[in-house]
Amino acid sequence: MWTKAPFNYAEIKALATGDPKNQRKKWIWTMRLQNLKMLEANYKSNRYRLEDKVAKNYPEEIARTEKLIEAVKKDISEVEPKSDSEEKVYFHYYFRREDYR
Secondary structure, rough: OOOOOOOOOOHHHHHHHHHHHHHHHHHHHHHHHHHHHHHHHHHHHHHHHHHHHHHHHHHHHHHHHHHHHHHHHHHHHHHHOOOOOOOOOOOOOOOHHHOOO
């Protein structure tokens, strides 16, 4: 947190006389402060967005992926040959997007 330190006599005199060096220094600090405020706002925005994803989107995505894994395991068990004597049948299986939502 920022603390306000008392000015000494030289600093007060320089501010009162409008010393260009002090005005430049003040301008630089103002720009740095604005930049830091912008970075803080950006950080908070990203943090809240990610917290929302963790709370809402990721559980749904995990459940959908687990459902897909179970469906693929079921398909694999049905496609695998039961014994060596069985004739192997090759076919294409097309996934429907609705099955895994």
